[in-house]
Amino acid sequence: MRIFLTTGMSALLIVLALGGAAFAQSCRLALVLALDVSGSVDAAEYSQQVNGLAAALDHPDVRAQILDGSGLHVSLAVYEWSSRNHQYVIQPWTALTTNGALDAAIARIRGHQKVRAGLRTAMGTSLSFAASLFRAQSDCWVKTVDVSGDGKNNIGVTPVQLYQSGAFDEITVNALVIGGSGASQASAKHDLLRYFETEVIHGSSSFAMIAHGYDDYADAMRRKLIRELQVPVFGASKY
Structure with a gap:
């Protein structure tokens, strides 16, 4: 039987119905x-990205989704990346679990x-x-990567090759595609979105969302987080 949930109270009903096994997994989303x-991101755009993420997490609608009162928390990690030798954990x-915990994460990111x-x-x-980060979050019901990018993979293993290894069998990959804001950028933006949709996102519930330039990053991230923070569907195959 498939049970579709969209609110914190519904999540609580699922916990009560499943009993002790559900309480052992108190993290609903990692x-x-x-x-x-990468080199295409200048200092101003980097600032817009970091501050945009902090603003999105601080938005009342996102706070309400994270702190939904269900007793099932969200675990968050943030890192920056570029070439093969650069992945740096920010958070x-x-x-x-509390407003204070969320405030601390926002301050650290900002x-x-x-x-x-x-x-x-x-x-x-x-x-x-x-994928390696999720080893520390094995008890979470859902594991999701939210990758932001304004260009295509141009060195090292590709996302498609990585997915063939089976490392992402239980991990969803969503994308925030950062395209140009001008009318002259429409074709390139469409091409980049198509690339992310066909070669980057992963999982049956995965999706890509467009940010029309870095000025639109905060609003696009807010909308994306609200969608990702929906309580998962139980009893349905994701892959």
């Missing part, structure tokens, strides 16, 4: 946010300064790093 800091795993990074775009290597 969410990794991966921020692109280690933290359980967002206060982060970009670390020296390579110029290339090693998205497959970055995703492999994300």
